[in-house]
Amino acid sequence: MRTIQLSEVTDRVRKLCQQANSELGDDVINALRKAREVEESPTGRRILDQILENARIAKDRTAPLCQDTGFAVFFAELGTEVVLEGGGTLKDAINRGVAQGYKEGFLRKSIVSDPLNRVNTGDNTPAVVHLTQVPGGRLTLTFAPKGGGSENMSRLAMLKPADGLEGVKNFVVETVEKAGANPCPPIVVGVGIGGTFDYSAYLAKKALLRRLDSRNPDPFYAKLEEELLELVNRTGVGPQGLGGTTTALGVLVEAHPCHIASLPVAVNMQCHSARHMSASF
């Protein structure tokens, strides 16, 4: 067995909150640069220039890329041979790190304690933590701060199995068109197909953690990702919804077994500030 101290988890989460909010992955930067080269709209090209300039400034100064430093979403993979020590749960340790990181990093606190009474919790907790067990002696945490503008444009549909592949494609494209300028295009589109009502949404969010230069390992879904990207970029929405040929930087699809009566499809929208960063213990 391997022992990991929860205080160490808190400390790494504190740093992760600050770093992930000021730095885009090289895959996102490359996708933005490529889009800048091929974008047909002059306004769109100017917007992509500003987005790239913003990324440079944010990284240089460790300044937040966006004022919406998001809901703190974590994906935790806990090894079967790991013992967590130091009191409380993994979630408690993560929440302590989030509270410290958002305070020390001058990040915006965007969480209200109740959806209807709406009083700010003051420290951006609680985080959402998705915990899965994996073989081995490691703990891996991926932090993905999720902004409200793009999250609000996400949708889920319980399609009929007869709707099939066409139904899924139509729902994804329709979601992007309805969202228009609101999720801050160019977007990344996470698509979860199958599972249950709740699990499809989880898959859609998990898909957003993948690199933009990756493809689903199943050739069928890899082809679907490429087809959806082309369809989405034909909508004309473009950078910031002002028209153009770059509506999305990528479409990432995850699929899962589902019930004979069901075809759940979830679309999780992600703005161009596609932030996520991992830490391994």
Next chain:
Amino acid sequence: MSQVISLSPPLSDEDVMRLRIGDEISLNGVIYTARDAAHKRLVELIDKGQELPFDIRGAIVYYVGPTPAKPGEVIGSAGPTTSYRMDSYTPALLAQGLKGMIGKGNRGPEVLEAMKKEKAVYFTAVGGAGALIADWITSCGVIAYEDLGAEAIHRLEVKDFQVVVANDAYGGDLFKEGIARYRKD
């Protein structure tokens, strides 16, 4: 693209009426921040017939909730938030003399109608460019609703703050026109 037009609030009806969608604007001078919670309070004051915390006649409101400033900084990251959430409050503010709004994303039909009636303009700034936009803000102070934190009303002084006219007072809509131009059926 036309050349960049320089504008300083307060804006007159004439200032507004010479703007058309797609115009690139450089804003200089004083603007005010307000987003969801501040809009709710402003409209409550209007409904009660009470005075607003700033002179809204000719003013420009920026939909933003910045990150906290680090020591020595004027403001933290300060990009626009999504505008449609303010739509239900906007006609009441336009009726009081508000002339300009800065945000991201399109507006609802009731706002576009009110903009035509009251002669007002909607600008869009690049969403998610908060670190860059912070460099265009030269001073920042809270003038009302400090309890709302990032949602408090701030008075900002801005220099060469770059926006585009997305909706003008003639009913023009850059979102609709731009998307139609690049759509491939």
